[in-house]
Amino acid sequence: MARPVNQVNASSTADMAFIILVFFLITSNMDSNSGLQRRLPPMPDKNQKVVDQKVNRRNVLVVRINESDRLFAGGQIIDISMLKDKAKEFLLNPNNDPSLPEKEDKFIEGFGMYPVSKGIISLQNTRGTSYDAYIRVQNELVKAVNEVRNQFALEHFGKSFFALDEAKQEIVRKAIPQNISEAEPKDTGKKY
Amino acid sequence: MIANKKTKTMAPISTSSLPDVVFMLLFFFMITTTIREVTRKVEFKLPEASEAAKLERKDLAAHIYVGTPIRAEQSKYGTDARIQLNDSFKTIDDIRDFIAAERESLSEADKQFMTVCIKADQNVRMGIITDIKQELRRCSALKIMYSARKPESEPSI
Numbered sequence: 001m002a003r004p005v006n007q008v009n010a011s012s013t014a015d016m017a018f019i020i021l022v023f024f025l026i027t028s029n030m031d032s033n034s035g036l037q038r039r040l041p042p043m044p045d046k047n048q049k050v051v052d053q054k055v056n057r058r059n060v061l062v063v064r065i066n067e068s069d070r071l072f073a074g075g076q077i078i079d080i081s082m083l084k085d086k087a088k089e090f091l092l093n094p095n096n097d098p099s100l101p102e103k104e105d106k107f108i109e110g111f112g113m114y115p116v117s118k119g120i121i122s123l124q125n126t127r128g129t130s131y132d133a134y135i136r137v138q139n140e141l142v143k144a145v146n147e148v149r150n151q152f153a154l155e156h157f158g159k160s161f162f163a164l165d166e167a168k169q170e171i172v173r174k175a176i177p178q179n180i181s182e183a184e185p186k187d188t189g190k191k192y
Numbered sequence: 193m194i195a196n197k198k199t200k201t202m203a204p205i206s207t208s209s210l211p212d213v214v215f216m217l218l219f220f221f222m223i224t225t226t227i228r229e230v231t232r233k234v235e236f237k238l239p240e241a242s243e244a245a246k247l248e249r250k251d252l253a254a255h256i257y258v259g260t261p262i263r264a265e266q267s268k269y270g271t272d273a274r275i276q277l278n279d280s281f282k283t284i285d286d287i288r289d290f291i292a293a294e295r296e297s298l299s300e301a302d303k304q305f306m307t308v309c310i311k312a313d314q315n316v317r318m319g320i321i322t323d324i325k326q327e328l329r330r331c332s333a334l335k336i337m338y339s340a341r342k343p344e345s346e347p348s349i
Contacts, residue, residue, distance in 0.1 A: 036241055038337070134321070146243060
């Protein structure tokens with residue numbers, strides 16, 4: 001007569017699983033990798049002669065943060081809450097104001113001709129600027145670009161920018177480029 | 193009489209599903225978290241940014257930590273903001289080797305997509321960040337990301 005097979009005692013699996021669980025809780029971190037992505041300009045070649053890039057003055061919006069985190073945009077002191085609207089106005093130039101950036105008709109694949117703004121936002125800071133203020137300003141500028149893009153997407157595709165598919169997002173990105181340049185540091189006197 | 197007997201002998205709660213529940217939890221944590229690669233030696237509170245976007249490829253990120261040393265290290269390194277690469281405090285000049293090593297660890301096709309993730313405390317000065325940026329430009333690691341966290345609640349406009 002066959003003996004009944006003993007059942008494996010499974011009561012300790014819970015304990016084992018708990019131990020593994022605790023191990024993972026300790027060794028892992030939840031922080032999601034989120035942030036503002038940027039592309040740095042390449043270092044100028046030493047042999048290359050410095051060619052003064054002719055950028056029309058109306059095409060540049062200089063945003064400067066000084067060491068006490070005061071914000072200057074286009075030559076005047078403004079509050080950070082105003083920066084987004086200023087940047088949006090600068091990027092859109094709805095009335096073709098001669099003091100705001102010019103537009104260039106560009107052919108965008110899959111869309112057609114569109115007057116793309118030549119505006120560049122130049123962000124300058126000093127060594128004493130706090131990182132928090134810098135990120136807040138960066139954030140406002142990105143927000144301005146995102147809102148302009150959203151507006152464009154709603155107007156032409158009837159959807160918000162993030163709801164579009166990849167190809168259409170690319171079109172919007174080309175029509176409204178994110179031209180935020182991080183200037184060469186002005187005061188490189190003291191090395192950290 | 194029978195009814196009385198029933199109330200006396202309560203069936204014990206079955207714990208046979210407990211392992212399943214715990215395993216479920218375990219899998220949840222395994223999927224949602226990433227293994228911490230380095231022990232943090234600096235403290236930092238990331239700045240807030242509402243427009244922060246997620247990094248698509250986490251495996252292509254190289255991390256540079258900037259902040260004040262943790263309390264245990266303060267006697268040795270002071271409270272000034274410092275750079276941490278991998279597991280130890282480094283200086284600006286070490287970034288070059290660090291970037292080269294990180295590049296080397298990626299496959300040929302992924303090298304161009306490497307993103308340098310700058311995790312800096314919100315109170316550090318831009319001077320140190322600018323130095324890092326200049327050094328990264330010199331190493332031509334141009335894709336960077338300023339790590340930031342999303343604010344908990346949307347500020348009213």
